Amino acid sequence: LETYNLYEKGIEDLIISADKVAHVQLNNPLEHAMLILIKSGYSSIPVLDSEFKLQGLISQPLILDSILGIERIEFEKLGQYVVKDVMNREIPFINENEGFFKALKLAIDNPFLCVVDDAHTFKGILTRRTLLKFVNRYLHE
Amino acid sequence: LETYNLYEKGIEDLIISADKVAHVQLNNPLEHAMLILIKSGYSSIPVLDSEFKLQGLISQPLILDSILGIERIEFEKLGQYVVKDVMNREIPFINENEGFFKALKLAIDNPFLCVVDDAHTFKGILTRRTLLKFVNRYLHE
Numbered sequence A, B: 001l002e003t004y005n006l007y008e009k010g011i012e013d014l015i016i017s018a019d020k021v022a023h024v025q026l027n028n029p030l031e032h033a034m035l036i037l038i039k040s041g042y043s044s045i046p047v048l049d050s051e052f053k054l055q056g057l058i059s060q061p062l063i064l065d066s067i068l069g070i071e072r073i074e075f076e077k078l079g080q081y082v083v084k085d086v087m088n089r090e091i092p093f094i095n096e097n098e099g100f101f102k103a104l105k106l107a108i109d110n111p112f113l114c115v116v117d118d119a120h121t122f123k124g125i126l127t128r129r130t131l132l133k134f135v136n137r138y139l140h141e
């Protein structure tokens, strides 16, 4: 049983490491991103560049909005555009050295946070699920 | 400053009341549900019947999957099918008399919970956002 001072708790043990996170690359065609989203089942996932730096977020609504024509969804465009054309560049992120309370505050308005190091290299994600699981355990001790 | 015994805390003050919740009816055409989802901006919303009883959940992926033909998304079907044809009948719900810890446990695996009374009438929803906001305040006191 750890005696916790939550004000001193870091976020390392709450991170889902990068190798477990579904993601796409800047230059992937939207078709590929669509497949990854459907297969992984996740609604929104990180976009990385070739140096594993965090660049944006992509989601199905974002892709569908971008290929919505006047009369129909123009599916042929899925092969013409790439992820960086439509991704959301506003990414809720947190530095791996930040504390528990900073993560909790950011999670109030964001389903997940992208964790980065000082060079903005992608280290993993921190989800509301993981935070709630930790809080539930903590409040029971 | 309230002295909390979380084991005795109810969920009433954490509920977003029904009148603030975007929802659809069992017999609405998928086209109408699609519009409500896009306009409200929510990814998944409750389905109610004419007596305001909770019947299911509907989301954009659920609708799109149901009209996915072999070659294209068959948009004409949006006018032919209704919500109850495609909704998810597995609803994460909680009774309005339940306690805080029950809500916290259920929120670990569910982005939101539908709150019902003993007659299964829809009273509102309880979201991860509201729980995290409460927990953040509680842990700071």
Ligand SMILES: Nc1ncnc2c1ncn2[C@@H]1O[C@@H]2COP(=O)(O)O[C@H]3[C@@H](O)[C@H](n4cnc5c(N)ncnc54)O[C@@H]3COP(=O)(O)O[C@H]2[C@H]1O
Pocket: A016, A020, A021, A022, A023, A040, A041, A042, A043, A044, A045, A046, A111, A112, A125, A127, A128, A129, A130, B108, B109, B110, B111
């Ligand atoms: N395959 C699966 N297995 C079990 N439960 C699943 C699941 N897919 C979704 N869920 C449940 O649904 C919640 C919302 O998922 P969503 O994909 O919209 O939203 C996700 C997604 O956008 C992102 N995410 C989570 N895990 C990810 C991963 N391994 N790779 C990429 N993105 C991830 O973080 C958001 C919040 O995730 P969180 O776990 O808090 O909350 C998840 C989780 O409770």
Ligand SMILES: Nc1ncnc2c1ncn2[C@@H]1O[C@@H]2COP(=O)(O)O[C@H]3[C@@H](O)[C@H](n4cnc5c(N)ncnc54)O[C@@H]3COP(=O)(O)O[C@H]2[C@H]1O
Pocket: A108, A109, A110, A111, B016, B020, B021, B022, B023, B040, B041, B042, B043, B044, B045, B046, B111, B112, B125, B127, B128, B129, B130
């Ligand atoms: N219009 C808006 N204004 C401000 N923030 C917004 C927003 N739309 C979405 N968000 C943010 O995105 C999170 C995920 O929303 P989502 O629609 O996928 O998932 C939502 C949605 O499925 C449902 N939900 C929340 N409020 C709702 C409402 N008023 N009516 C219907 N469904 C609602 O509960 C899920 C979790 O909501 P939660 O608040 O924990 O978490 C929300 C919130 O933090």
